[in-house]
Amino acid sequence: MPADKIFVLFHTIHDALKMEKALKKVGVPYELVPIPRNLSSDCGMCIRLDGDRETVKPGLGIVDIAGCYSFDGEEYKEIDLKNG
Amino acid sequence: MIYLDNAATSFPKPAQTLEHLNDFLTNVGGNPGRSGHTLSLEAARVVFEAREKLTAFIGMKQSERLIFTQNGTESLNLALLGLLNEKDHVVTTSMEHNSVMRPLEFLTHERGISYTAVPCSPEGFFDAGALRASLRRNTRAVIINHGSNVTGAVQSLEGVKDSMGHVLLIVDACQTMGSIPVDMEGLKIDILCFSGHKSLFGIQGVGALYVREGIELTPLKFGGTGSKSESLAHPMFLPDRYECGTPNTPGIASLLGGLTFIEKEGLSAIVDRKQALRRRLVDGLRAMEGVIVYGHEGCPAATHLAIVAFNLKGRLPSEVGYELNKRAMYVRIGLHCAPVAHQTIGTFPGGSLRASPGYFTKEDDIEAFIGAVREIAGR
Numbered sequence: 001m002p003a004d005k006i007f008v009l010f011h012t013i014h015d016a017l018k019m020e021k022a023l024k025k026v027g028v029p030y031e032l033v034p035i036p037r038n039l040s041s042d043c044g045m046c047i048r049l050d051g052d053r054e055t056v057k058p059g060l061g062i063v064d065i066a067g068c069y070s071f072d073g074e075e076y077k078e079i080d081l082k083n084g
Numbered sequence: 085m086i087y088l089d090n091a092a093t094s095f096p097k098p099a100q101t102l103e104h105l106n107d108f109l110t111n112v113g114g115n116p117g118r119s120g121h122t123l124s125l126e127a128a129r130v131v132f133e134a135r136e137k138l139t140a141f142i143g144m145k146q147s148e149r150l151i152f153t154q155n156g157t158e159s160l161n162l163a164l165l166g167l168l169n170e171k172d173h174v175v176t177t178s179m180e181h182n183s184v185m186r187p188l189e190f191l192t193h194e195r196g197i198s199y200t201a202v203p204c205s206p207e208g209f210f211d212a213g214a215l216r217a218s219l220r221r222n223t224r225a226v227i228i229n230h231g232s233n234v235t236g237a238v239q240s241l242e243g244v245k246d247s248m249g250h251v252l253l254i255v256d257a258c259q260t261m262g263s264i265p266v267d268m269e270g271l272k273i274d275i276l277c278f279s280g281h282k283s284l285f286g287i288q289g290v291g292a293l294y295v296r297e298g299i300e301l302t303p304l305k306f307g308g309t310g311s312k313s314e315s316l317a318h319p320m321f322l323p324d325r326y327e328c329g330t331p332n333t334p335g336i337a338s339l340l341g342g343l344t345f346i347e348k349e350g351l352s353a354i355v356d357r358k359q360a361l362r363r364r365l366v367d368g369l370r371a372m373e374g375v376i377v378y379g380h381e382g383c384p385a386a387t388h389l390a391i392v393a394f395n396l397k398g399r400l401p402s403e404v405g406y407e408l409n410k411r412a413m414y415v416r417i418g419l420h421c422a423p424v425a426h427q428t429i430g431t432f433p434g435g436s437l438r439a440s441p442g443y444f445t446k447e448d449d450i451e452a453f454i455g456a457v458r459e460i461a462g463r
Contacts, residue, residue: 011321012311013117014148017132034120041314045120064148064321 006049007076008056009035009042009067016045019065022058023047030055039069039076053079086413086449090442091233091259091391091420093281093288097342098444101285104341108334116333117310127333134340135323141343142261142276142294143269148322150294152331156258156279157183158304159293162326163254163275164191164227166301172224174199175251177210177239178428179232182421184256204428207379208237209387216247225252225274230266231259234425234438235379236362236391238264245272252299258282258291262346263389264355274299280335283354283442285342290335295326305329354443361441361450362390368454369394374461378429378436393420393429393436396461401437407460408437413453415439 010016016032023030028049035046049055056068060081069076087095108130114123116131131152139147153159164187168174174188178201191197200218204210215226226248231238238260245253252274257266262283268276277293280286295301309324319325346354366380369392378393396404405417418435419426426432441450 011319012148012309012324013128014132014135014323017129018147021132021136032125042311043120043313044117044311045125 003051005071006051006053006055006079007036007039007069007071008047008049008059008065009040009069010044010046011064011066013045015063015065016047019047019059019063022062023049026058028055028058036076039067053081056081086445086453088413088415088439088441088445088449088453090445091236091282091389091438091440092416094283094285094442096444097285097287097338098345100341100345100348101287101338102341104344105287105334105338108337112333112337115310115330118308118330130337130340131331131333134336134343137340137343137347138292139294141346143267144294146297149297150292151323151326152336153291153293154289154332155281155291156256156277157291159277159279159291160184160227160254160256161187162301162304163277163293163295164188164225165304166326167252167254167275167299168195168197168224170196171222172197173220173222175202175215175218175223175226176200177202177215177228178204179208179210179234179237179239179425180227180229180422181233181256181258181425182423183258184227184229185424201424206429207381208232208235208425208429210239212240212244212247215244219248219251223251225254227254227256229259230255230257231263231389231391232379232422232425233259233391234393234420234422234436235429236389236393236440237379238387238389240387241271241273245274259389259391262342262351262354263358265351268294280339280342284339285345286339287335289332290339301326303328349443357443358390358441361445361447362388362392364447364450365390365392365439365441365454368450369457372454372458372461374398375457378431389440390442391438391440393431393438395431395434395436396457399461401435404437404457404460408453408456411456413456 068079114127116127254275257278261278280290281288307328374397401417
């Protein structure tokens with residue numbers, strides 16, 4: 001079974017690039033991809049990570065994250081980053 | 085050719101400025117944050133890197149609060165027009181540029197604000213006591229020109245904010261950025277406005293301001309940001325709130341190049357170099373019969389930028405400027421968009437000549453310039 005994907009959404013490309021900088025710093029692999037249409041009608045970019053929510057950690061507290069979702073290949077589930 | 089008009093625009097630019105500009109236009113070229121493709125993303129990365137570098141340069145941390153504009157004037161307009169409303173009072177000084185005075189006049193007539201311009205000494209310095217005494221209950225902001233574009237006088241901002249209570253401190257740092265350290269955090273500045281094409285070595289058409297956390301301005305412009313496109317309401321988050329429409333990305337890339345150069349040379353080396361040129365220029369002009377230099381008394385370092393206003397007794401600045409131009413020596417003449425500053429130093433309405441060397445000016449240039457002034461004065 002393939003690992004889950006995490007999609008991290010931002011209000012602005014500035015925040016996405018801030019997240020990119022944080023991920024690069026700790027060497028977490030990521031990709032900047034267009035936001036999947038079923039998550040938002042926003043035409044911007046989001047960050048896709050392999051694995052679980054732990055991979056988002058480098059950006060927590062320094063980047064304003066607009067939304068975080070896990071994708072198991074079939075459906076997107078919102079992850080509440082603030083509360084467990 | 086001897087270019088002594090760096091206070092208007094620095095010239096020449098360092099190689100890094102041209103390299104960054106060329107690289108952007110040759111290899112990147114996309115519209116930042118507007119599309120999902122690689123070139124758009126690369127353009128956004130250029131803007132991001134410039135924003136981060138500039139934020140660190142002024143001693144701040146929240147790069148999303150660093151807003152790119154077209155120039156220092158737009159930065160000051162956003163700060164003043166975005167902040168001030170009816171019945172607000174503003175305190176400023178008698179050394180301001182028209183990019184502060186004209187918005188204040190506009191706001192006085194159109195929005196019913198009022199302002200007090202604290203008189204400065206003939207050397208161009210404001211008195212902290214007089215500034216404090218001008219504060220009223222409805223004073224919303226104090227706006228100060230950090231370094232004069234006429235006399236080069238650098239105001240001491242140390243402790244100014246502490247005496248102001250909740251009143252916001254806005255600083256016009258167009259001339260000081262890249263010339264001397266500007267520590268926004270240390271000086272407790274609330275809004276810092278500056279241009280990118282002077283001592284920061286960007287090309288013309290790029291400026292910025294940093295808006296401290298807790299301060300909300302009404303945007304000057306509304307439109308496309310590449311974010312929240314489904315919504316007709318302009319976004320509230322930063323930096324998009326104050327930036328819309330396609331930015332001057334080549335200009336921002338060039339500014340990144342300029343900052344890279346400053347980093348490489350070291351700001352203290354730049355300060356030393358320009359102070360040495362200033363001293364040579366002021367001493368050379370002062371030693372001449374019939375030359376009046378405004379300010380620069382005793383040549384104290386750290387109180388003056390390498391911007392020197394002067395006149396030849398009994399001669400019009402336009403006439404002297406014409407003679408210099410014939411010798412391919414380029415200075416600025418007139419009022420330098422700062423009539424109140426010229427009133428303060430006693431050169432209104434005639435104005436003065438202004439020589440502003442830059443980091444790339446050579447000692448020989450200064451000597452040749454002084455020789456030319458001597459020759460013109462002797463006629």
